[in-house]
Amino acid sequence: MSTIGAMLGDIVHSLFVRPATEFYPFVRKPNPDRLRGKLIWNPEKCSGCQLCVKDCPSNALELIVLDKVNKRFVMRYHTDRCTFCAQCVESCRLKCIEMSNEQWELASLTREPFMVYYGREEDVQNLLARLAQEKIETPDRE
Amino acid sequence: MNIPIYPLIALLLFPGGIFLLGWGLAYEFIDRKLVARFQNRIGPRWFQPLADWVKLLAKEEIIPDGVHKGLFLALPVVALAGALTAALYAPIAGWIPSFSFRGDLVVALYLLSMMTLCIGVAGANTMDRFSILGATRALTQLFSYEAPFLLAMLGPAIAAGSWQISEVNTFAHANLWMILNQPIGFLIAIIGLMGKLELPPFDAPEAETEIVSGALTEYSGRGLALFKIGRNVELVVGLTLVSAFYLGGLSNPLEFILKTLALLLLTAGLQSLFARLRIDQTVGMWWRIGAILALVQLLAILAGQAIRGLL
Amino acid sequence: MTEETGSPRKFIVPIGPQHPALKEPGHFEFTVDGEIVTGASVRLGYVHRGIEKGCEQRSWVQDIYLLERICGICSHSHATAFVLGVEKLAKVTVPPRAQAMRTLFLELERVHSHLLWLGVAAHEGGFDTLFMYSWRDRETVMDILENLSGNRVNYSANILGGVKYDLDQKQADEIRKGIDYLEERTKYYLNVVTTDETFLGRTRNIGTMSYDQAVALDAIGPTARASGLARDVRVDSPYAAYADFPVNLVTETQCDLVGRFVVRIRELFESYRLIREIIEHMPGGELTTRVPRRIPEGEAISRVEAPRGELFYFLKSNGSDKPERVKVRTPSLCNWASVTHLAIGHNLADMPMMLAGIDPCFSCNDRSVTVRKGGESQVWSWEELRRYGIEYYK
Numbered sequence: 001m002s003t004i005g006a007m008l009g010d011i012v013h014s015l016f017v018r019p020a021t022e023f024y025p026f027v028r029k030p031n032p033d034r035l036r037g038k039l040i041w042n043p044e045k046c047s048g049c050q051l052c053v054k055d056c057p058s059n060a061l062e063l064i065v066l067d068k069v070n071k072r073f074v075m076r077y078h079t080d081r082c083t084f085c086a087q088c089v090e091s092c093r094l095k096c097i098e099m100s101n102e103q104w105e106l107a108s109l110t111r112e113p114f115m116v117y118y119g120r121e122e123d124v125q126n127l128l129a130r131l132a133q134e135k136i137e138t139p140d141r142e
Numbered sequence: 143m144n145i146p147i148y149p150l151i152a153l154l155l156f157p158g159g160i161f162l163l164g165w166g167l168a169y170e171f172i173d174r175k176l177v178a179r180f181q182n183r184i185g186p187r188w189f190q191p192l193a194d195w196v197k198l199l200a201k202e203e204i205i206p207d208g209v210h211k212g213l214f215l216a217l218p219v220v221a222l223a224g225a226l227t228a229a230l231y232a233p234i235a236g237w238i239p240s241f242s243f244r245g246d247l248v249v250a251l252y253l254l255s256m257m258t259l260c261i262g263v264a265g266a267n268t269m270d271r272f273s274i275l276g277a278t279r280a281l282t283q284l285f286s287y288e289a290p291f292l293l294a295m296l297g298p299a300i301a302a303g304s305w306q307i308s309e310v311n312t313f314a315h316a317n318l319w320m321i322l323n324q325p326i327g328f329l330i331a332i333i334g335l336m337g338k339l340e341l342p343p344f345d346a347p348e349a350e351t352e353i354v355s356g357a358l359t360e361y362s363g364r365g366l367a368l369f370k371i372g373r374n375v376e377l378v379v380g381l382t383l384v385s386a387f388y389l390g391g392l393s394n395p396l397e398f399i400l401k402t403l404a405l406l407l408l409t410a411g412l413q414s415l416f417a418r419l420r421i422d423q424t425v426g427m428w429w430r431i432g433a434i435l436a437l438v439q440l441l442a443i444l445a446g447q448a449i450r451g452l453l
Numbered sequence: 454m455t456e457e458t459g460s461p462r463k464f465i466v467p468i469g470p471q472h473p474a475l476k477e478p479g480h481f482e483f484t485v486d487g488e489i490v491t492g493a494s495v496r497l498g499y500v501h502r503g504i505e506k507g508c509e510q511r512s513w514v515q516d517i518y519l520l521e522r523i524c525g526i527c528s529h530s531h532a533t534a535f536v537l538g539v540e541k542l543a544k545v546t547v548p549p550r551a552q553a554m555r556t557l558f559l560e561l562e563r564v565h566s567h568l569l570w571l572g573v574a575a576h577e578g579g580f581d582t583l584f585m586y587s588w589r590d591r592e593t594v595m596d597i598l599e600n601l602s603g604n605r606v607n608y609s610a611n612i613l614g615g616v617k618y619d620l621d622q623k624q625a626d627e628i629r630k631g632i633d634y635l636e637e638r639t640k641y642y643l644n645v646v647t648t649d650e651t652f653l654g655r656t657r658n659i660g661t662m663s664y665d666q667a668v669a670l671d672a673i674g675p676t677a678r679a680s681g682l683a684r685d686v687r688v689d690s691p692y693a694a695y696a697d698f699p700v701n702l703v704t705e706t707q708c709d710l711v712g713r714f715v716v717r718i719r720e721l722f723e724s725y726r727l728i729r730e731i732i733e734h735m736p737g738g739e740l741t742t743r744v745p746r747r748i749p750e751g752e753a754i755s756r757v758e759a760p761r762g763e764l765f766y767f768l769k770s771n772g773s774d775k776p777e778r779v780k781v782r783t784p785s786l787c788n789w790a791s792v793t794h795l796a797i798g799h800n801l802a803d804m805p806m807m808l809a810g811i812d813p814c815f816s817c818n819d820r821s822v823t824v825r826k827g828g829e830s831q832v833w834s835w836e837e838l839r840r841y842g843i844e845y846y847k
Contacts, residue, residue: 004416005416006644006645007583007645011181011414014182020182020592032599033600057514057515057516057518086609087518099603181586275466275801343651345579352474352802352804353801354473414581415582416649417578417579417580418651419651421802
């Protein structure tokens with residue numbers, strides 16, 4: 001049994017309903033809870049085992065050790081290398097890492113926002129000052 | 143409307159010329175928007191066809207190797223000229239055509255076919271395999287739908303007793319709508335119009351997934367812009383003719399807008415309903431079903447006239 | 454594989470590497486005479502990315518995510534095949550809840566892939582309306598997957614020893630609602646595909662491959678099942694949780710394109726049934742188990758039924774934390790022979806539909822293999838490797 005125009009009902013019905021297109025960015029659907037967005041690291045619980053750094057498939061995480069005994073670390077997160085696979089979240093035994101479900105629109109016009117430093121306030125300031133000094137001493141290094 | 147317009151204005155500004163180009167762009171927008179709504183999505187915004195056209199005009203025109211240069215550059219112009227000239231004899235915007243003469247129905251229909259012929263020659267001109275295939279398909283399709291379409295347009299002309307479009311228009315306005323008198327003719331006319339304009343399901347000559355863009359593959363920049371706007375003008379003129387003949391004549395701008403939009407709605411619906419027909423299926427369908435139905439309709443009209451003559 | 458007719462006129466139409474019909478690059482040369490195709494040849498290799506070599510330089514854990522990105526719509530099948538092979542090498546038993554979650558993701562991916570294919574095949578045939586509607590409905594299953602795992606494609610649900618994501622009550626309800634809606638729409642699409650006259654004109658009696666031809670050309674997946682060949686890894690050698698949730702094999706006897714459409718749509722119904730069953734009877738327990746970082750030496754083979762057919766992985770470990778060799782044989786590679794063999798005699802206009810009928814996934818395809826046996830080198834064709842794998846596996 002064959003018909004001509006089997007989709008006629010659907011087509012006519014579509015004239016009277018709203019289009020299925022989402023009007024992003026003016027209208028946004030609510031984010032699912034498990035959305036894997038930007039990484040967030042909590043320095044309080046970290047023990048410095050660096051399993052997350054070893055297991056990352058794209059080398060997006062680096063743990064810079066400022067003081068191993070007192071557990072002062074700074075994590076450098078390369079947002080542009082991350083594949084958002086959440087393996088680091090699994091690998092961390094102390095649950096210091098989570099992936100945000102709010103920040104997922106990660107586009108920028110410059111390179112700087114893609115390198116994110118996580119850590120205690122004074123640690124990050126220390127590190128950034130040290131790096132700025134190193135850059136002035138060796139200006140040709142990238 | 144009966145207000146005559148100075149011929150030069152009719153040629154350049156209204157209802158031919160600039161008005162027609164703009165109206166063609168507007169109808170392309172409405173067509174794309176309707177097809178999008180039938181497919182449950184938003185379509186383009188109102189200035190999209192205008193933006194496309196302006197962008198194409200501004201781009202570089204690349205002339206491929208091995209073509210006849212003069213022919214390559216002249217064909218789009220000739221195609222657009224043919225479509226615009228055919229518009230001079232049709233009641234665009236409900237105005238009486240300024241240049242009409244006896245027998246202009248045949249001239250108008252042949253000028254509309256000139257567009258397809260130009261596309262065929264343009265495709266055969268280039269050395270590209272896709273263009274040659276597209277040209278072959280375009281010309282094959284031309285041979286298949288042309289006869290039934292002409293017969294379908296002839297039906298109202300025979301009923302009106304004249305070969306002049308404006309007289310058929312007044313006859314159709316004065317009498318019962320011919321869609322009720324000659325329904326088979328209307329069906330063939332609207333489907334033939336879709337074949338002439340290469341709208342889906344008859345878009346085998348420019349099937350995107352098989353032969354890139356058919357005969358127009360090598361065209362870019364100005365040439366492509368002229369072909370595209372020629373297509374749009376052909377859409378307007380074709381819709382005007384079919385609605386003038388079958389939907390009771392166009393005598394003022396309001397009727398023109400309403401009737402051609404109704405036909406456009408029907409055409410857009412038919413476009414989104416079917417899969418693409420292969421070229422051999424198109425030819426088979428037209429020569430078997432289309433031609434026979436057109437002949438049946440013609441015989442019915444002649445029989446009707448003979449009976450009326452006896453009474 | 455070009456066949457010449459005796460005619461001196463040889464008009465070759467190249468489809469690809471760049472062509473609107475192909476979503477990925479691949480080169481097909483069709484020798485045509487007017488509109489009839491008289492010869493066909495295939496050339497692949499445009500998307501070779503060296504993934505197998507890349508696997509040897511990354512650890513076992515990092516490889517899951519690299520192999521997942523071989524293909525976009527069978528990504529979870531690749532990851533599952535790899536992870537099953539590694540767990541076999543490490544001699545670890547994964548808890549049943551994790552296997553059931555893996556199966557749930559596999560079936561959801563099958564739904565996703567078949568709906569995508571339906572749209573693409575309709576687009577190749579010029580039926581854009583069916584394309585738009587089936588892709589609109591595909592959004593439902595992508596939203597389900599996003600709620601479950603956090604991403605619409607590349608779900609990254611597998612880890613060595615289990616899965617990352619669990620199913621709770623709210624998500625189970627959402628899945629049921631989504632599947633109910635999809636089942637209704639799929640019934641409608643089955644009706645459209647089998648009764649619409651213009652669409653049947655494009656698919657009826659195109660690409661007919663009889664049962665014997667399917668056996669001779671070694672077709673796999675839904676392409677073979679449309680010719681009556683009953684081959685399905687989920688039934689022949691069940692993996693993950695398919696032993697607990699058995700699958701009914703779907704075959705058709707119409708050996709042409711219509712059969713391939715119908716087989717895939719009926720597989721969709723089967724997947725809906727399986728998904729409901731898995732949600733109903735999800736086994737309890739934990740989600741992961743510990744897998745050592747250094748995998749013991751050995752070789753393992755794992756086979757998984759990807760949406761396109763049988764996916765075959767060969768893993769070799771030398772005791773360290775990086776694999777020695779990972780070999781992938783993807784299903785689309787087996788089906789090319791059927792296209793080039795059956796293309797002869799058809800119209801050129803049917804070529805895109807025939808290509809779409811085997812559901813090609815070009816990114817999966819580009820591999821080459823050389824095996825050295827004791828000093829002399831030998832190049833194995835895919836047929837020989839497959840036979841070797843089957844006999845080894847027994």
